[in-house]
Amino acid sequence: MSNVNTQLFYAKHDIITKEMEFVANSEELDVNLIKNEIKKGRLIIPANINHKNLNPIGIGIATKTKINANIGSSSIENCIENEVIKTQTSIKYGADTIMDLSTGGNLDEIRKAVIANSCVPIGTVPMYQILHDLKDDILNLSVDKMLSTLEKQAKQGVSYFTIHCGFLLSHMPLIAKRKMGIVSRGGSLMASWMMHHHKENPFYSAFDEILDICRSYDVSLSLGDSLRPGCLADASDDAQFNELKVLGELAKRAYDKDVQVMIEGPGHIPLNQIERNVEIQKELCNEAPFYVLGPLVTDIGAGYDHISSAIGACVAAWKGVAMLCYVTPKEHLGLPNANDVREGIIAYKIAAHAADIARGRINARVRDDAMSDARYAFRWEEQFSLALDSDRAREYHDESLPQDVFKGAEFCSMCGPKFCSYKISQNIFKEYKGA
Structure with missing residues (x-):
């Protein structure tokens, strides 16, 4: 592992970095505000030291609302050139970060190409590569395999990992009450492993080792919501909030080790429950930046879920969410192509911009x-x-x-x-x- 200090380390020691200056200039904010928000854990700058062509961005309540675009291959469609086109399309239409969620093809080469063609931070869900490398047999997952995959991706230049570390064995009975169970891919894989081995979630058990890797490359953590609701009927339930409480505890541990962290959120949430969800996250997670998928405010928008989710996203950002994960028209239906990426990004740029105006952002209008x-x-x-x-x-x-x-x-x-x-x-x- 390399020996490097993180943006959080520097902020705690009142040192202003070039990344902080870049963010301050792009946001038209005082650099000391940026530094102090990082110091409080309310803002992160995902900036892996190995992503050489990166233009840093700030994710937090003090900065403009950011949007993330998901791209990625599958076992059915896994052309590297298509992922490069999606990357370029994402940047052209204004994505602030990109998550490579590839599950099929040569994942290392796809990721390498995506990072090389991106000036924005790249995030991943390492579990997808772990499963791919295990030839889809999650039951053979080991801590060593998990950690080696994280370090390999960190060396490549991934700026943030989504890890499903807050879903515990004790949460399993809560899921039985749901209409749709677990809708997170990472969460469902962890459930299979925990139930088969009758052991605690390895991402939770090995969290300190994960933090060591992240600190060595200044990789930020996006603590994933394995138990996010996949339908309105399951929104704001005990499973969701019990996991969120654990994520808040893990966020504090990350902060103590100088690792930047944000918290992922739902999901499918009725419009009238969004503000409460944001307030609970702030309370349980020490106001760490909140990063939400949508949320979708209806379950019947198939083919138009970029619209139904952008409605929820706008309200969420207005009430305090820092980054929005876009949804494309293909959500629930298929793998998005470059045009779907464009449609999803623009829907979310509208939502984010409307929220920035509502929040009185400097020069937003x-x-x-x-x-x-x-x-x-x-x-x-x-x-x-x-x-x-x-x-x-x-x-x-x-x-x-x-x-x-x-x-x-x-x-x-x-x-x-x-x-x-x-x-x-x-x-x-x-x-x-x-x-």
């Missing part, structure tokens, strides 16, 4: 105000550039008015030249100015 000015003045090219998805805005405008002359027109195809409210308003003000 500047772009919106510029868009309003451009719309009222019919500056079409400026409108395209200000849109979260510039390509889509241009595509839709040009479906009916593709000629260049219409880029200077004072109307669009919805109202036409005679019924544009902007133009009518301008004419009224011009005619009756001073009246």
Whole structure:
């Protein structure tokens, strides 16, 4: 293992790093605020020392809401080039981090290619590689195999691991009461291992060794929610909150060893329960950054779960969640392609941005105000550039008015030249100015 100090170590010793300065400049915040938030455990900068082309980002309540894009191969589709395209698409449309959740093909080479083509932090769920290397026989999992996989990925430049370490053997009876049991892949694998061996979760038992690896490369931990609810009926139950309590205890242990940590959250949650979930997480986890999947606020949005989840994500971020894990239209249905990645990212960029405005983030509304000015003045090219998805805005405008002359027109195809409210308003003000 290498000998390195982490961003948390430096913050505790009141040392400002170049990563802290980069984040402060990009967020338009004082660097001492960034340092102090890291020092409190309320902000992390996932920045593995081996990810050489990384542009650091801050994840925490003091910074803008971040979004993560999940990509990855499967046993059915495992082309390295496709994962590179998904990586490039994620960055183009604004993902702040990318998780490589590959489960099929040459996982080491896929991960290597993803990291090489990414300027944003890359996260993984090491359990997927462990299972792959064990030829899908989770019962043969050993602590040595687990730790060697983590260190291999750390050496490659992975900036954060999702590990399912808070799911304990004592939680198993709580799951029996659920409609959908365990929906986390990592959680279900741990359940199989624990029930077969009648032993405690090895990620929990070997947590100190995991922290040693993370500290050696400044890998952050995303403490995974194995027992997140997979449907509204299971939301906010004893299984979910008992695991969350354990995650809070583990977060404190990580903090004591100078390892940066964030907490993963649900899942499927009714809209009216989201704020309570955020408050409970803050209380149990010492306000460590909260990173949630959605949450989806309905179970019947198949094909449109990027929308049903973005609704929940916006509320969650408004109430204090630091990072949102996107959901694509393919959620529950299949492996997303590059276009699905685009759709999921834009839905979540909208949710994150709306939440930042609601939370009064510094300069959060500047772009919106510029868009309003451009719309009222019919500056079409400026409108395209200000849109979260510039390509889509241009595509839709040009479906009916593709000629260049219409880029200077004072109307669009919805109202036409005679019924544009902007133009009518301008004419009224011009005619009756001073009246």
